[in-house]
Amino acid sequence: MTLPTHTRAAVLRAHGEPLVIEEIPLPERIEPGAALVRIDCATLCATDVHLWSGAMSFPGMLPLVLGHEMAGTVLAVGEGTVDALGRPVAVGSRIGWSEATCGFCHGCTVLRTPVACENRGYGFLQRSDRPPYATNGLAEHAYVTPRAQKYLLPADVDSRWAAAAGCAVKTVLHAFDRAGGTRPGSSVVIQGAGALGIVATAVAKAGGAGPVITIGGPRHRLDLAAEFGADLVLGLEDGPEARKEAVLAATGGRGADLVIDLAGAPGVGAEAVDLAAWGGTFVVCGTTGPAPQPLPLGTVMGKELTVRGSLNGDVGDYHRAISFLSAFRHHYDWDELFSEPVGLSGATGAIEAMHRLEQTKAVVDPRLA
Incomplete structure (x- = not known):
């Protein structure tokens, strides 16, 4: 299988302005412990809205691919890639993932609290013009870094639910x-x-x-x-x-x-x-x-x-979120949380709708037109 060298993405280049559809590079090599994923869907979070509007901003952050809640299907893996529970991640696996942690800072080793990691890798800290370029959800593909906490998804958890579990839940x-x-x-x-x-x-x-x-x-x-x-x-x-x-x-x-x-x-x-x-x-x-x-x-x-x-959550919370969504899938209609999916060309409209409080959880499916 020939792997893609670039991916189509909706890029934030100016706060409050429409996202720009661009082709951005993908890493030339899949590192040990990493994965290249085809994005099945991304769900938008209030943080995405704040980043887009400029209400949440920091120097040098742009250009940026938004969407840190996502799920996808693995196209390629590096040597020894496993999920947070040690299960092998293979081509064809459906995974979600949590933020990367370094494993050696005071927060990781002394406090033993991943949320306190001093080098925690959030997707919205990754510029789209610097390697590894595409790590977020408003793109057709994402590079899941070696230290990102990957999680194999059960078949009874919809990809929209799994994406939302990655931050909101x-x-x-x-x-x-x-x-x-x-x-x-x-x-x-x-x-x-x-x-x-x-x-x-x-x-x-x-x-x-x-x-x-x-x-x-x-x-x-x-x-x-x-x-x-x-x-x-x-x-x-x-x-x-x-x-x-x-x-x-x-x-x-x-x-x-x-x-x-x-x-x-x-x-x-x-x-x-x-x-x-x-x-x-x-x-x-x-x-x-x-x-x-x-x-x-x-x-x-x-x-x-x-x-x-309470800041955010870690891969343990992500595991519990997936379990909660699965256990209560017949008690609560999780689908009611989500709007109809749009493609990358509709991502700006979805963010604007969330900014106006018209949607609770917007969904972007990069596979749509």
């Missing part, structure tokens, strides 16, 4: 892990009704929590949150005081045992602390960027709250 599961999980009957407030918030709603409900309260918008996303287990949904138009009254009424006047920020909107931290019950936990997961956010420390102290940060 594993991020949610990591946040619940940081919170110490949930107990049956514990009250949970989910701030945010995007894909992460809806998945978090499903995770909380599946764990026996109740009431599960999801806050966000627009209305079609809240309707979806209700389908995925929310006992109560509260819109942003209600205002913080009305939302607080509703949460207190739903929790017997105590507030929520667990509040998870998956929105990152201004004021979300102060509201989370206000909604939390005495002795409750607040997990910060959705807030990005350098702008400071106010947090009433007196309330944190007075309620003896636990506040935890």
Whole structure:
């Protein structure tokens, strides 16, 4: 089989501008432990939207191929390529993958926490004009680097689900892990009704929590949150005081045992602390960027709250995400999260639609026109 030397990709060259369809190089050699993959689909994440708009930016990042949630079919492998569980990765295997970790820094060896890797390789740190060029999902092919944490996908997990598991679902599961999980009957407030918030709603409900309260918008996303287990949904138009009254009424006047920020909107931290019950936990997961956010420390102290940060997730969370999607595939209609797939030429429109909150989870299939 003759391997491709270049791949067609949708390249971000200027923030807020349409993606440019280009041919970019692929590595000439597949390294030991690496793989060349044909992208079956990519799902777009809020981070992709922030990168496109410039809300999340850093010097020298462009040009860039977006799309760090993806699944694909292996076209070629280097010597000794195995997945995170030691299973051989072969031509024809369907895989997903998590970020690369170095294995030798303080985070990897002392803390033994992949999320803390000092040399962690995110796809959106890879410029498309430098080797290995194509490592993200808005392309027909991707080069999966030797230290990327690969995972063989089970047949009962759709490629769209597996792609979303690579960031959105594993991020949610990591946040619940940081919170110490949930107990049956514990009250949970989910701030945010995007894909992460809806998945978090499903995770909380599946764990026996109740009431599960999801806050966000627009209305079609809240309707979806209700389908995925929310006992109560509260819109942003209600205002913080009305939302607080509703949460207190739903929790017997105590507030929520667990509040998870998956929105990152201004004021979300102060509201989370206000909604939390005495002795409750607040997990910060959705807030990005350098702008400071106010947090009433007196309330944190007075309620003896636990506040935890949660960054993203690692290959262990990815494994659990795949398992969760598979185990609950007959309980939740995961397909409801995703929009109709578009090809690379439609990727800009898909990002713009997510920016306008019109879609929950956009899907790009590079095999389409």
